[in-house]
Amino acid sequence: MISGESIVALSSGRLPAGVAVIRISGSQTRFVVETIAGAAVKDRSAVLRRLRARDGTVLDNGLVVFFPGPASFTGEDVAEFHVHGGRAVVARMLEVITGFDGVRHAEPGEFTRRAFLNGKVDLVETEALADLINAETEAQRRFAVQNALGAQSELYLGWRRRLIQARAMIEAEIDFADEDDVPGSVSDTVWSDVRTMIGEIDRHIAGFRAAEIIRDGFEVVILGAPNAGKSSLFNALARRDAAIVTDEPGTTRDLLEVVLDLQGVRVRLVDTAGLRDAPGKVEAIGIEKARAKAHGADLLLLLQDVADPRPTGSLPTGGASLRVGTKLDLLASHPASDAAGNYDLVISVKAGTGVEALLAEIGRRAAEATGSAGDILPSRLRHVELLGETNRHLLRATDSLAVGQELRAEELRLAADRLGRIVGAIDVEDMLDVIFSQFCIGK
Incomplete structure (x- = not known):
């Protein structure tokens, strides 16, 4: 099916760039190509041409590729101009192309919409193309490619x-x-x-839950008493100073979040307010947010200072969790508090002990939660x-x-x-x- 109007848009990334790809689709495509490129181009072959406006003004030197319909992405005649990626070059190219009768700027997603209407992709494959464009991790890419291929x-x-x-x-x-x-x-x-x-x-x-984790991320929430080392661990896992770390209890009062890529899976790591009784008014709001966030988490990291364990009150039950002993470097000065055996993992952010092992365990659990690589979700x-x-x-x-x-x-x-x-x-x-x-x- 050939639409009455032809559409054009910049189909590559943000400008300026080394190369910009301008795509046009519709019944006017062949005429536009032959006019700007000076002559017809061989189907499905990249041809270097001097590109000119209709008054003969040189626009740029670039590659031109022509895909005759219906054997094209949209099912219509489609062409691409590969030009230098300067803002002025692209702006002038678009101005010249839309100056042809029956050619206008494309609306968001309109190329894919035409592909769907012309039977080139179905709705699921259309959604998969959007996922592929937005993929940030290897798991998201694999998932999107599998669905885009049908x-x-x-x-x-x-x-x-x-x-x-x-x-x-x-x-x-x-x-x-x-x-x-x-x-x-x-x-x-x-x-x-x-x-x-x-x-x-x-x-x-x-x-579907595995698919949600692939797309939105595996959520890990850090819980513990004030000064249990939550923010220090948060910064260590994020590999930057994302949270303020002080000796004063209750420093963190709101939820802080960073996104990690572990074993190809998107992981959302959340730092929370320290859990304790009788907090101040503002701190109490942070504690309530922490408990609410914990109920929807995929994994809880329950932190406790091995040298000075403090109660945290009631914690969410039923979900996956890891008991993590922190400040392992202080055990030498507190021999009576040597209770490392009570934890799934013990770490020292200061000494760098156990942090990589914890990161690996989080990554393993996140990958496991996304299912097998070949699962159709x-x-x-x-x-x-x-x-x-x-x-x-x-x-x-x-x-x-x-x-x-x-x-x-x-x-x-x-x-x-x-x-x-x-x-x-x-x-x-x-x-x-x-x-x-x-x-x-x-x-």
Whole structure:
């Protein structure tokens, strides 16, 4: 499909830069290229040309690549101008290109929108492209590439095909029970497969938490009494002075956060106010924030000064945690307080002891929380919601033994519709294609 208007935009990074890539898509693309480049260029080949405005003024020397539709990213004629990345050069190029009739500046995401409308990518792949652009860690990149290549879409479309097949078989049994070409008593096989699919979808939905961790980060919250060494550890793990460190209790009164990349996984490390009884008014607010933050954390680091252990009051239970003994360097002067065996790890930020081991353990747990590298996970909340609706329809279909096959088949249709909405592939005709391709009805 060729749109009436052509669009153009800078498709590379922030200026100034060594090279800037200006992309144009639409029916005017070929004319723009031949006018600015002075002649036609060979399809899908980078050609060095002197680029000129229509009045003959030289704009720049650069590469030109032309991709004829529909074999292009958007499905339309697409071209790229690779020019020097100066602000003035790019501004003048865009000014000249938008000066052609029928060419305008692209809106945010409009190239990808055209790719979707022209059937080059589905909705899940579109979302994956956005994730790939925003990827900051190796885990995010792998996850986005897997989905951009269609792994997630194929899973949902595979389930949808099975439901279309199941509905076709049920409706064939209902409508053509007297035909020799239609196998009888298919219901048991159909409903057994549907029940299997319900379990598959439930397990897939359960992977959403791992997907959230890949995208948003594995949250680690540091808790402990005042002066337990929380801010010192926070700075050591962040490898910079992100938090104020003093001997005065209650220095940290708000939540401080830094983002780390551990073993390719985004990790959000949060420093909190020291937990103690009878704090001041402002400090009490910080303590309340600390306890609230701890309830949603993926991992708690429960810090205690091994030389001067202090109570922290009630701590969140049930979540993953590590008991960390701090200030190990002080044990020599406090032999009676040698209780290192009571902790999962003991560290000394001052001496640099145990910090790397703690960092490695956090990274190991974060990587473990993201699942195996090849796992296909739901990447958006809307996927989870539509998958949940899918299973509700399937459960109604399998539990409706007292109702007719027609109503149960309708539940299968609604379930397949929800799966189709995830990828944007809704086609009411494909169920009929299955029926007439597998049975010689009306021969």
